[in-house]
Amino acid sequence: MERPAWDQKELTVGELSARSGVAISALHFYERKGLITARRTSGNQRRYPRATLRRVALIRIAQRVGIPLAEVKSALDELPDGRTPNRKDWERLSRTWRDELDARIRMLQEIRDDFSDCIGCGCLSLDRCGLANSHDRLSDHGAGPQRLTSYHS
Structure with a gap:
């Protein structure tokens, strides 16, 4: 699949999948869960705003470290007008999630120490x-x- 142009305003689901590295089925799942949105063309095809790439990246990072999707959705829902997180938003989210991850790390260390x-x-x-x-x-x-x-x- 051809790579989308850097100035392309909207992406098809295939382009979004190729660029983000996320399966089309996962993108559809994210859409059903309200994590990302698409408009529909007259032919009922999905078109995602290019900024959805950043949303998908944030979702994947959060998933990788164990942040539940419901919590990711809540964080994204707090952004005005459903906009994509900017640097300041990411700093705030990562700080909040960092505290949670630190607590989880402490818990896992306790489990590890007791485990043997x-x-x-x-x-x-x-x-x-x-x-x-x-x-x-x-x-x-x-x-x-x-x-x-x-x-x-």
Whole structure:
């Protein structure tokens, strides 16, 4: 597929897919979820504003680091007139998401540190479990590996 001209105002779904590296089916999904929008031609073909490339890039970056699409949509919905995020918007979003990612990293480090010593009181560490779960207090929280799964709450 031919690369869209740098000054082209609108892109077909194929051009947007080729330029962004995102499958057409994913672009349709993003559109259904309200993350991106397209106008329809008289022949019912989608035409995306060129700025959609930046929106798709932001969506993909957020997905790559585990930001839920619903949260991405909320952030994009806060932009006036549905505009594409600019540098200031990105700085604000990345700062917010950075705090969330730092918290997730801390949680994963705690899980990693507990992982080698404890199955999470499921319990395969009976010889050491009295130190981590004396008197089986974790059973009050339900069956299974409570220590490691409780990080997801």
